[in-house]
Amino acid sequence: MTSAPSIQPRFLPRRDDLGVVAVGFSGGQTKAGVDAAPMALIEAGIIQQLEEDLEYKVTYDGQVHNFSEILPAEDPPYRNMKQPKFCSAVTKEVSEQVYKYAKDGKLVLTLGGDHSIAIGTISGTARAIRERFSRELAVIWVDAHADINTPETSESGNIHGMPVAFLTGLATEDRPEVFGWLEPHHRLSTTKLVYIGLRDIDKGEKKILKEHGIKAFSMHDIDRHGIGKVMDMALGWIGRDTPIHLSFDVDALDPMWAPSTGTPVRGGLTLREGDFIAECVAETGSLIALDLVEVNPSLDELGASDTVRAGCSIVRCALGDTLL
């Protein structure tokens, strides 16, 4: 059905050089199962589809990393964060792996895992893009949630609700074993961040979004303008000369299409809208990395295969698959 994408990448030396990182990590939240997502996506054939249908040359170590070897002996809550040391250590490792691929000019696909891992993926690409182009990257964060709580505004203490705060420097910490390893070259500018799909924002987050003038397209905006116009506006905000890291939380989709996720929220994107977002990002030629996170095959088991299929579809679309 599909064939090699015809779009020439703007920030990658080769069209078909893809690095895959499989992060079987669930420590950023409390529901078991999201660590099984990379294997479910791979068993559903995602890597094979990328190689055979979209003609990528895939670099992948063949392992879903669960990072048990760096699980701290003790990891008490700190500043309200649950498992702070483990999350910090895992995301630091992910950051280094993603950095290596991105620095090498590879397109990077990371299969999560919960959304806390984006602290690793985005810090890794931000650093590589700074080194390769002396510029900042943009992030399109597709999610029902803003994930921009600081440890202090968070009610749950789950770090998967905080990655954007740490990446943008709205949350900081000196202790190196609790995200103190994040340096200026790892950071994302709030002006380079665009949200799509928001519909469940905490009070503290609303305040942060307003105060920092962060660009956000909620479901209300999608209903008002249509997803076509919203993507025009989102990509127009970013501009054509900026590398894009797409971080896609599967809970952005409506539970009707993606029920198997830790924090589903009704009133979400249709399957078609999810694919459309990914296709539009692919068309820019500016994509340098993609995260697909929060698939949890053990939740709503009846809907697990639908959710996995939706995830595979988003990955294929973002990586250049087209209908025509």
Added chain:
Amino acid sequence: MTSAPSIQPRFLPRRDDLGVVAVGFSGGQTKAGVDAAPMALIEAGIIQQLEEDLEYKVTYDGQVHNFSEILPAEDPPYRNMKQPKFCSAVTKEVSEQVYKYAKDGKLVLTLGGDHSIAIGTISGTARAIRERFSRELAVIWVDAHADINTPETSESGNIHGMPVAFLTGLATEDRPEVFGWLEPHHRLSTTKLVYIGLRDIDKGEKKILKEHGIKAFSMHDIDRHGIGKVMDMALGWIGRDTPIHLSFDVDALDPMWAPSTGTPVRGGLTLREGDFIAECVAETGSLIALDLVEVNPSLDELGASDTVRAGCSIVRCALGDTLL
């Protein structure tokens, strides 16, 4: 998640002064159960959400009125209408209660009950707005149906299909015990009425809509223009200087999201479109009353909680809840 709305009301002295009327009435149609809707909505937390999240000061007598005390000893069909006296007596009482709240400058929320109760709610607000501002109000009627049959054009004789005819004076009756109590100050002008969501209109109704040039946006219009543009057109028709009474029949939503209702019709609004309509009306600052009707928790019991949740969501959105 939510916080006090920031919109300043244009026709109410206080932002947060809300009167709630709970009408457990099912006599405008023949399926038992719609009288249980107010309690289901309240048990789902709607009043608490309005108080705690949206910071309303709620006036509510704590009672779901079933009006058994005014049930007539006999109530034979009259001019084809079923239960004419009971419907007339109940809507007259509702009209007086709603009038009192609206006259006092309260925003009025009425939880139905079948849609016949709108004879009471709208006649009550129409009178209060005339007295407070010497002007007519506008009604946005969100529904799969037009509910504008006269007793003579109706095939079923159910009064919940006739409220708009009585309110606009297209149907009249002298006998005070059968809606003869409706006076000129209770009436709604056909030029101030806008329909949204129509998709199941009787032949006689089609004729009435055409002859009177009544503004109606069917599902076809929503597909053609998108709900964003339709709301622009609907609110543009009403204008910024007119108080709005929003009468929302939950059967406007597609049965996929709101199956538990007496006369479901496929091809309806999505959950998102329903919320969007309510949000857009809230944004005008012109809302002075809201009816939420035709939730019937005893129909399609599996879908009852979805339907109740959808109803609560529409109420919250119309009363100022926002995603961002």
Added chain:
Amino acid sequence: MTSAPSIQPRFLPRRDDLGVVAVGFSGGQTKAGVDAAPMALIEAGIIQQLEEDLEYKVTYDGQVHNFSEILPAEDPPYRNMKQPKFCSAVTKEVSEQVYKYAKDGKLVLTLGGDHSIAIGTISGTARAIRERFSRELAVIWVDAHADINTPETSESGNIHGMPVAFLTGLATEDRPEVFGWLEPHHRLSTTKLVYIGLRDIDKGEKKILKEHGIKAFSMHDIDRHGIGKVMDMALGWIGRDTPIHLSFDVDALDPMWAPSTGTPVRGGLTLREGDFIAECVAETGSLIALDLVEVNPSLDELGASDTVRAGCSIVRCALGDTLL
């Protein structure tokens, strides 16, 4: 609910003269059951609705043709085609029946059957329109698939994936018993063909669509522009002076609304979008024939009544039913 359409047809002498052909044929693919669709549609009341609600005068021989009388004694694959002789013989008969109705100025409704039967229906109307107006007709092909494989590009050998190739002359064959009966007056020009709803296109088909510059609106286009704008563009491409044959494959709809079909593909049209397409074609006044194909009531039996209802709704909308 419905009433006689008010649109004056541009290429038919009478508004209400309808010829119905019921083709219980499944030989263009391998799943049994699609031959039962005409009876299911008729039992659901489609003909009665057209007569009573839309006030058509229906010419129908009262028979669902299964063509068992012309089933060849042997019918081995030829040029990769399965059941080539049977498909050829059936579509030739259908072509003649449809031609007779169309030549007589009747609007023609064909109830399939699999989509291979369009070789018959479109060749029949193409010939009649050439004779009546000395001009070519346009075809709007609503489908998840392009059905434009040649015998050589097809992987399955199922002829229901090839009708457009034979109709446009991209596939040809001299043997009269294998579509050699198709003559120039039967043909459709690739410039007069418009696709809507595509989302599962074979590699060979993609190449054909590109090389011949065939107008196609995929689901991506519908997401980008909205169905309203897409219909404007599709009908603009055809122009107002061209008779239209609408060939509607029910698998264009998302499986959520039409699951009972041989090759369902996720991410399809909503029920509302399907009806909207049909309504827009009806509004042109240029419709001269309609095919409704690929309903298979024996697949996904739970969803069969939904699928049949969706089919009936599309037929009614294309034949002039309106919401308002």
